[in-house]
Amino acid sequence: MQSFPPEVVDAVLRHMNSDHTDDNLVIVRANGAPDAAAATMTALDADGGVWSVSTADSATAIELRIPWTIPVAERADIRKAVVLLYRSACRTLGIEPRSE
Template identity: 45%
Template sequence: MTHVFDDDALRGVLGHMNTDHLDDNLLIARAFSPIPDVIRAEMVTFDGDAGQWHVMCADGAEDVIRVPWPGGPISERREVRREIVALYDAACARLGVEPRPQS
C-alpha cells in the first residue's frame, strides 16, 4: 500500500519546492513529461511512490505528471529530499544538463 504523508510534510516539501526550487521543478517536468515544450511546473503533491507536478506548455496545454521515485517506495519525510535529488540528477542526465553540486 502506498504511504500517505501527513499535511505538515506535504506543506513543508511543496512550499520549499515551489518557492526555492522552481528551476528544478521545470527541469524534472521537461525530462519526464510526455507533453513537449514545458514552460512552467509546480510540484502539487507526493506520496510514497511518486511526486506529481502540474505542467504548463508553450501551446497552453496543461497536465499533471506523476514521476516514480527512482529509489522505489518511501515512507519517511527525510527520504523525500533524497528522491527529489535523484529525480533532479536523472533529469539532468536525460536532458544533457550539468547538475549542480548537492549540499
C-alpha cells in the same frame, strides 16, 4: 500507498515551489513533458510526486505523476528521491546539475 502528514507535504511543496522552481522544470522536461514552460509540484506520497505542467502554447495545465526511483517511507527519503530525480533528469537532458 503511504501518505505523509499534511504538514510534511505542505512543507515539501512550499520548498520545491519557492526554492527549486528551475529544478521542477528540469524534472518534468526529462520525465514526459519536454515542452514544459512552467512546473509546480502539487502533491506527493510514498510512490512519487505530482507536478502541474504548462506549455507556452497551451492555456491548460496537465498533471504529471513521476514515480520515485527509491523507496520513500520517511520524510528524509523525500529529499533523497527528489535529488535523484533531478540528477537523473540533468543526465537525460545533457545539462550540468547545480551544485548543492
